[in-house]
Amino acid sequence: MLWSLLFISLIGSAQNDDGTALCNTQLLPLNRTKTSQKSNYTDKNQLIYSSERATDGNMTTCAITGTESDPWWRIDLLRVYNISYITIYNTVAYNTDISGAQIHIGSSSENNGITNSICKEITNFKQNEWNNFTCITTMSGRYITVFYPGNKPLILCEVMIYGTITAPSSARNFKSTAQNETSITLQWNKVNDYISFILQFNGREIDIAAPDGDGPVTYTVSSLTAGTTYTFALFSVFENVRSSGVSITAVTAKRPNYVLVMNVEFELLTQLSDSDLQSVLEEVFRQYGLSPQLSFKVLRREIRKD
Structure with a gap:
């Protein structure tokens, strides 16, 4: 299905599809995201053209669905971002012109993200070039879906997403669960597998990694003074961006x-x-x-x- 080889170097800055320069955005990290597509094309050598090939950083490897009705490709960013634009690259090959496809952005996974609002309908797609697609209005979302109505395979050789990182949600149910004369045990709900935490108290900051499992996070602060009131502030952190934070006060037990x-x-x-x-x-x-x-x-x- 894909027969062309690609030898290309990229020079210059990114532009919108109307030719204007793009500023104040950053390339979102896709290495910890999850991709999926309607089906996987497998060639005669049993090579599977799976969905993650569209975000592997290699423009010569492509994600390809089977030939079926209304194929789609979706990426789960695992948290909400403000999306500035999406850029797609395809080699020159059969069925790599994806004019007519739609880009959907939102925070619903229903119907593989196709029910989310349309950011852009792709027209005049250019092979062997980066095609930048900017939404008509600013859009935020966790899921980005490329939906291709019709009966052709959907081919995406490389997808990059630019936007701004929004602050993660603060942890819920932050509370003290136990204390003695020299320690206080704190507990809060986990946000997700990719959100870590910073705990502040007495001018100190403690980095706490995202734990495994789905249960609450528990952390014991030790070497405290008996009969003393402490204020603890907890921040969720993702890509060095902190949440607004939550705080509580707790008291160590008095020394009898x-x-x-x-x-x-x-x-x-x-x-x-x-x-x-x-x-x-x-x-x-x-x-x-x-x-x-x-x-x-x-x-x-x-x-x-x-």
């Missing part, structure tokens, strides 16, 4: 003070009642920074005559 047995002998000029004696003992405890919670029993009273 114990007095098991205490014998006290007073020599007083006047006789005191039991309640007076308790007041004197409470004042002694306060002077040493101890909690004046006590019970006592007078064992013996003596009256000295000098």
